[in-house]
Amino acid sequence: MKIGFIGLGNMGAPMASNLAKAGHDVTGFDMADVVIEGVAMAASGAEAAKGAEVVITMLPNGAILRAVADEVIPAMEKGAALVDCSTVDVDSARAVAAQAAAAGVLAVDAPVSGGVGGAAGGTLTFMAGGSPEAFAMAAPLFDIMGQKAVHCGDSGAGQAAKICNNMILGVTMIATCEAFALADKLGLDRQKMFDVVSTSSGYSWTMNAYCPAPGVGPQSPADNDYQPGFAADLMLKDLRLSQQAAESADADTPMGQLAQALYAQFVEDEDGKGRDFSAMLPRFEQRGRE
Ligand code: NAD
Numbered sequence: 001m002k003i004g005f006i007g008l009g010n011m012g013a014p015m016a017s018n019l020a021k022a023g024h025d026v027t028g029f030d031m032a033d034v035v036i037e038g039v040a041m042a043a044s045g046a047e048a049a050k051g052a053e054v055v056i057t058m059l060p061n062g063a064i065l066r067a068v069a070d071e072v073i074p075a076m077e078k079g080a081a082l083v084d085c086s087t088v089d090v091d092s093a094r095a096v097a098a099q100a101a102a103a104g105v106l107a108v109d110a111p112v113s114g115g116v117g118g119a120a121g122g123t124l125t126f127m128a129g130g131s132p133e134a135f136a137m138a139a140p141l142f143d144i145m146g147q148k149a150v151h152c153g154d155s156g157a158g159q160a161a162k163i164c165n166n167m168i169l170g171v172t173m174i175a176t177c178e179a180f181a182l183a184d185k186l187g188l189d190r191q192k193m194f195d196v197v198s199t200s201s202g203y204s205w206t207m208n209a210y211c212p213a214p215g216v217g218p219q220s221p222a223d224n225d226y227q228p229g230f231a232a233d234l235m236l237k238d239l240r241l242s243q244q245a246a247e248s249a250d251a252d253t254p255m256g257q258l259a260q261a262l263y264a265q266f267v268e269d270e271d272g273k274g275r276d277f278s279a280m281l282p283r284f285e286q287r288g289r290e
């Protein structure tokens with residue numbers, strides 16, 4: 001398949017590389033100078049998109065996606081598909097899909113979970129929104145770049161699934177970390193805390209699979225001095241998107257709102273920037289009740 005790939009950063013570069021390795025004809029574009037074996041580089045987004053059956057974007061945010069879509073959609077052929085894998089706000093995903101539809105171009109919003117490791121290993125999970133026809137065009141490429149793709153519904157549904165999942169993740173991580181910090185102050189051994197909670201009704205992915213306490217549970221970023229993993233800055237981005245969506249949909253999300261405020265404080269006023277999102281545990285450890 002002839003593929004254009006725009007946005008070749010930490011995630012996009014390994015994803016494009018996997019498509020090229022699988023034998024697809026990939027032309028890439030990034031604002032930065034990027035070299036990827038097997039991927040031809042174009043001088044602009046429009047040039048990368050020209051003649052492509054599928055154009056994939058992997059960009060930082062919705063404003064940049066909208067700007068790239070303005071340039072790229074007019075360069076695309078009717079019947080081609082624009083597949084955005086970035087994490088962006090639901091409104092931008094829907095606006096770009098409408099713009100594509102008006103030009104006879106199919107659109108899929110397909111944010112991912114799995115991080116840089118999943119992108120490199122081809123084991124991402126895609127959550128997709130768009131018509132069945134658009135999803136069917138992108139599905140063989142999802143199979144190469146990932147291990148699972150869920151068609152969640154119409155345009156915007158992929159982004160909606162992603163931010164709802166990550167809102168649960170952010171809230172749960174905070175709850176797990178504050179419970180560990182309380183357990184410490186009550187003199188409870190962390191291993192015992194893990195042994196009980198991981199097999200009791202407080203269990204969760206953050207406790208059982210990504211335990212924020214070093215030396216306890218499976219290997220996790222906590223065992224690597226809280227190097228990300230999934231950076232607190234990226235969690236903050238996703239929590240902000242969830243609250244933006246909650247505002248526009250008039251949804252009451254008090255826990256999500258509080259999680260956003262705590263991660264904002266952690267990243268912007270404390271030492272959370274560049275650390276894994278589970279470094280909330282040492283943060284709580286250092287604090288008392290005010
Ligand atoms: P990144 O900053 O490493 O990559 C973004 C790339 O887009 C950069 O190379 C940048 O030069 C390029 N770019 C910016 N504006 C451009 C333009 N107008 N035209 C062409 N290229 C442009 O970010 P990343 O970590 O690769 O993340 C990409 C997306 O994936 C984000 O939306 C992020 O939220 C999401 N995501 C990231 C992770 C992760 O662990 N890194 C996990 C899941 C989802």
